[in-house]
Amino acid sequence: MSRENYEILQVEETATDEEVTASYERLKAQYNEDKWKDGEEGNHAARMLGKLEAAYSEIMNERKETRQNTSGASAYEEVSDCIRRGDIARAQQLLDNFNERSAEWHYLQSVVFFKKNWMNESKKQLEIAMQMDGGNPKYRDAYEKLKARADYKQQTGGSPNAPNAQTDDEQMGGNWCVNCANMCYTFLCVNCLFNLCCNCH
Secondary structure, three states: OOHHHHHHHOOOOOOOHHHHHHHHHHHHHHHHHHOOOOHHHHHHHHHHHHHHHHHHHHHHHHHHHHHHHHHHHHHHHHHHHHHHHOOHHHHHHHHHOOOOOOHHHHHHHHHHHHHOOOHHHHHHHHHHHHHHOOOOHHHHHHHHHHHHHHHHHHHOOOEOOEOOOOOHHHHOOOOHHHHHHHHHHHHHHHHHHHHHHHOOO
16 A cells, blocks of 8 residues: 555554545545635645545555455355365355356366366366466466376276266276276375365465
8 A cells, every 4th residue: 555645644554444534534625625725725735635536545445455355365265164174065155155256266166166076167167267367376287187187087988077987898897907097096186186275375
């Protein structure tokens, strides 16, 4: 925040919103009266009136943005906690309640879809997160791991959206090693994604 804006409003940075508004209204009334005076005094009041309006608007907008960011971070933290506890239904409910859906929202939605074994949907959400915040390494790493898992499933004859699907040989008891490798790889991907999720504060 600009210290100069608070000086214009004649309040400290620690002042409450109510105190800022009260000082703004007091000074506005004073400058509106003084601007009709002759000479430099009137000109000064007119200039200060413009500065006052700009300073008040900037302070209140900055405070509003700070509150929104703090609230959003806390809500994302709650979603992450639900995922770590395995309460996927609650995590989804919290995500559905968001009005604004940022890159972090799409990332967390991707993790929820991953936990539901909805791999295509999970991949799509990660793609959206990367489009919104392409420089975020957390999103990119999660996407690469998910893509590697999908490629692995395709090579072994599985379906990314049906991790428990079996081929005819598997149903008959064959390909036991493939099943073991597939299961191990799946758990590895889950751990990788959730290590990222747990550090997404």
